[in-house]
Amino acid sequence: MNQKLTIVHGVYRRNPYILETLVQNLMSLRAARITDYQYIVFNDNGDKEIEEDIKDYLGEVEYIYSPKNFGNKVCRGSWVGSLPHVKGELLHVTDQDDPMTPSFYKTSMKIFNSSPKVDLIFHNCIKIADDSTALGYGMNPMIQPGNNFPSYNDQPLECFKLWFGIGEENKVTAANNYMMASGVIYRTKLHDIIGEPDMKFGGACDFEYWSRVLFNERKCKMVNLPTWFYRLSEYSAGNTIVDGERNNDKYLHECIDLIKQKYTGLWEEKKQNG
Numbered sequence: 001m002n003q004k005l006t007i008v009h010g011v012y013r014r015n016p017y018i019l020e021t022l023v024q025n026l027m028s029l030r031a032a033r034i035t036d037y038q039y040i041v042f043n044d045n046g047d048k049e050i051e052e053d054i055k056d057y058l059g060e061v062e063y064i065y066s067p068k069n070f071g072n073k074v075c076r077g078s079w080v081g082s083l084p085h086v087k088g089e090l091l092h093v094t095d096q097d098d099p100m101t102p103s104f105y106k107t108s109m110k111i112f113n114s115s116p117k118v119d120l121i122f123h124n125c126i127k128i129a130d131d132s133t134a135l136g137y138g139m140n141p142m143i144q145p146g147n148n149f150p151s152y153n154d155q156p157l158e159c160f161k162l163w164f165g166i167g168e169e170n171k172v173t174a175a176n177n178y179m180m181a182s183g184v185i186y187r188t189k190l191h192d193i194i195g196e197p198d199m200k201f202g203g204a205c206d207f208e209y210w211s212r213v214l215f216n217e218r219k220c221k222m223v224n225l226p227t228w229f230y231r232l233s234e235y236s237a238g239n240t241i242v243d244g245e246r247n248n249d250k251y252l253h254e255c256i257d258l259i260k261q262k263y264t265g266l267w268e269e270k271k272q273n274g
Contacts, residue, residue, distance in 0.1 A: 006088030010078025012046035017097035031102035130233035
């Protein structure tokens with residue numbers, strides 16, 4: 001059964017990659033022969049000139065300018081802010097400068113339509129520089145083929161334990177995210193099952209949400225092929241300057257510490273409850 005796909009293209013800072021990424025994504029959807037989709041460009045109370053930059057495509061996409069900034073000037077605010085507007089059974093939230101290939105959408109839809117128990121799919125990527133020079137694979141080497149990584153589909157809790165360094169002592173000792181946000185598509189029914197993403201975790205709220213998916217033992221599928229491009233540039237969300245400091249430097253470690261604290265507590269409860 002075909003399902004409606006919603007793409008949320010989050011934007012905040014005006015830059016030359018927004019239009020390029022929008023055009024590439026629309027071309028990829030067409031090439032993948034996906035026609036039942038909703039494409040939202042969600043401006044999280046950022047630069048208003050972005051609307052002018054994409055004016056030629058306003059007939060094909062929904063442009064939403066938020067009067068409120070959901071992300072506190074950091075990434076992922078567009079994800080939370082756009083949720084009341086999402087109409088699809090499947091949701092892809094992508095950063096402003098990360099273009100997708102046709103294979104990203106075609107493969108995802110094929111899996112979702114044939115595997116009703118899979119709630120989330122994530123893909124590997126290729127990192128590119130601001131001039132589109134390839135910089136290598138995007139995901140952690142631990143999940144490359146041949147490294148005996150547990151199955152996200154059959155062993156989601158084992159994957160959670162790996163992310164959080166839970167070994168023989170059965171304690172949380174780490175907090176590592178192996179899913180890159182732009183490479184994820186998930187079923188929106190997860191919002192009713194495990195809740196919506198929480199901006200309390202700032203730019204790491206995607207990491208917290210994927211952790212929640214695994215902790216609740218929802219089935220996931222990894223596509224270990226580079227089907228999209230993760231751009232590293234001065235406009236990347238982690239390089240956004242907030243209060244005189246880079247977003248990654250100012251907030252990311254603090255947010256990850258909060259995630260580690262949350263799941264340390266939840267893991268202790270899970271152990272006690274058997």
